Amino acid sequence: MGDEQAAKQIIDKNIMIELSNNFPNVVSDVDVPSPNRAVARIDSSQVKEIMQFLLDKGFDHLSCISGVDYPPDKMEVVYHVTSYSGPLVITLKASIPRDDPNIDSLCDIYWNANWYERETYELYGIIFNDCPYLKVLLLPEDMEGEWPLRKDYAGYPNPT
Amino acid sequence: MGEIEMELPSNVALTTTSAIHDFIKGSPLQKLVNWGRKNSLWFMVHPMGCCGIEQICVGVAHYDTDRFGIIPRASPRQADVMMISGYVSKKYLPALKRVWDQMVEPKWILMMGECAISGGPWWESYSTVINMDEIFPVDIYIPGCPPRPEALLQGFIELQKKIEAQQDRTVIPNPADEGV
Numbered sequence: 372m373g374d375e376q377a378a379k380q381i382i383d384k385n386i387m388i389e390l391s392n393n394f395p396n397v398v399s400d401v402d403v404p405s406p407n408r409a410v411a412r413i414d415s416s417q418v419k420e421i422m423q424f425l426l427d428k429g430f431d432h433l434s435c436i437s438g439v440d441y442p443p444d445k446m447e448v449v450y451h452v453t454s455y456s457g458p459l460v461i462t463l464k465a466s467i468p469r470d471d472p473n474i475d476s477l478c479d480i481y482w483n484a485n486w487y488e489r490e491t492y493e494l495y496g497i498i499f500n501d502c503p504y505l506k507v508l509l510l511p512e513d514m515e516g517e518w519p520l521r522k523d524y525a526g527y528p529n530p531t
Numbered sequence: 532m533g534e535i536e537m538e539l540p541s542n543v544a545l546t547t548t549s550a551i552h553d554f555i556k557g558s559p560l561q562k563l564v565n566w567g568r569k570n571s572l573w574f575m576v577h578p579m580g581c582c583g584i585e586q587i588c589v590g591v592a593h594y595d596t597d598r599f600g601i602i603p604r605a606s607p608r609q610a611d612v613m614m615i616s617g618y619v620s621k622k623y624l625p626a627l628k629r630v631w632d633q634m635v636e637p638k639w640i641l642m643m644g645e646c647a648i649s650g651g652p653w654w655e656s657y658s659t660v661i662n663m664d665e666i667f668p669v670d671i672y673i674p675g676c677p678p679r680p681e682a683l684l685q686g687f688i689e690l691q692k693k694i695e696a697q698q699d700r701t702v703i704p705n706p707a708d709e710g711v
Contacts, residue, residue, distance in 0.1 A: 510658065511622040519657035527655050 575610035580617020
């Protein structure tokens with residue numbers, strides 16, 4: 372293991388402490404269940420600042436963006452951020468209201484966020500503000516607006 | 532998206548029959564034609580899901596489908612048989628219909644695998660078409676997940692039997708015959 376990588380792992384260990392110190396009222400419920408995983412809840416209004424902070428610290432790979440539906444009043448956007456040099460994967464969960472699901476787009480910070488956000492949009496109807504091209508990605512265009520992965524979606528042909 | 536509709540000029544009439552066609556249809560010569568058709572079932576290489584692996588496998592030398600006259604073709608315009616060998620999503624269905632329309636008559640469809648027949652594991656999916664047999668005139672269903680290459684060959688042989696017995700679904704009903 373080179374010096375650089377060893378230093379990287381030390382950064383990984385302290386990143387969650389740094390994160391909660393820098394964003395005291397925004398990051399909550401920090402948990403580090405294993406050396407490779409860390410989980411935290413974040414406030415949806417400051418997601419861009421948090422991601423920029425992580426990118427500056429070397430977390431240069433946004434692994435995925437996903438949505439979760441918690442009827443009747445809550446939805447969640449889940450971000451997985453990691454780096455190409457260290458082992459730590461950070462999971463960040465941002466809660467948003469279900470009747471007005473919107474959150475800031477990360478396309479300015481991670482260029483690959485575009486397709487992730489479009490897929491989350493087409494399946495859950497979560498609006499990503501300032502996303503440069505918020506259209507359906509894989510679904511047929513006439514299914515836009517059905518939001519098939521929401522819990523109350525009734526368009527399944529054969530519900531069991 | 533959607534199908535491309537072509538409008539024909541008003542002076543062009545599409546026919547599905549002709550005098551020679553009608554003459555052959557009513558004569559014993561039709562059996563000779565069917566014998567030729569059943570022994571030259573060229574199929575379109577059009578793998579759509581994991582069943583496509585088995586479909587390609589059937590086309591290679593090990594199974595030697597040439598002995599039945601079954602030859603893989605790369606273009607729908609040269610093929611007689613289309614195998615629907617996987618799940619068809621709502622987005623893909625217009626493209627599949629277009630490929631089917633590009634094939635020249637006579638043409639047949641084999642349904643290969645559970646996904647094509649009923650949706651299979653995607654029976655409850657929001658985006659899978661599960662009533663394929665109502666959309667296409669299917670002749671042979673080959674169940675399996677995926678079916679073995681031998682099962683696919685068996686399906687071809689059953690199709691040959693159907694063609695020989697003139698029970699396949701490719702025959703277009705002649706509107707002139709219905710009044711008789």
